[in-house]
Amino acid sequence: MSRCIDLAKQAADIGEVPVGALIIDSQGQIISQAYNLRESQQVATAHAELIAIEQACKSLSRWRLQDCTLYVTLEPCFMCAGAIILARIPRVVFAAHDPKAGAAGSLAHVLDDSRLNHKCDIVTGVCAEESSVLLKSFFKMRRKK
């Protein structure tokens, strides 16, 4: 997760909301890593998790990431939680909760919705304070501009 925090800091450095994500395989090898690029790319879907999932699929040449774990500094939104389910990722570790848009416990429970054809284990709270402070100081800085 500390590597994810570093990725989030890289996002903040270029004016992006500081969220970082990475995907590892069952051997602990990093398959992909990404941070938010919405403003830089002007693409609405360019969230850290979605980019990391797309890169992992391309890197492994398969859409099922059933042996992978996704780490991310902020609770996934509806889009990213949906993407995690579609990619059959069995385990997600996230740092801070997102009470406004989080779909993995805050507003909804997309990752462990028994009506869907895949469910995902969730670990939360790892580096939560660090991620939260990073996000808060980013938005505070941005309001000052």
Next chain:
Amino acid sequence: MSRCIDLAKQAADIGEVPVGALIIDSQGQIISQAYNLRESQQVATAHAELIAIEQACKSLSRWRLQDCTLYVTLEPCFMCAGAIILARIPRVVFAAHDPKAGAAGSLAHVLDDSRLNHKCDIVTGVCAEESSVLLKSFFKMRRKK
């Protein structure tokens, strides 16, 4: 929507689940069009709507699609419904409902969730029968193989 059905048929022709999507601007001009490419690309996120949104953002060089309408032959899943909200699309027209994975009325109401910072008008039922028949015959054919 009949153009979307044609796109869905193109997907079926290459062995993809037949779903087609397109995005038009306020003048009725087609900005982007896509169909499912999950199997061809081996990318879990390669749903018609997500590809159409990414292409539209790139084509217009902006992430806010606040003057656009998205047409799709099947009710969006969690990922795609989340992407529609993130892109600030104000209107979605979809054909058939998806009782197993739909997040725009079937399993959830992501497109008109008042807790999110954007809401979207939904029109449904246009060419629903045609889209539904296309999907059913695709899965029937696939089971036979």
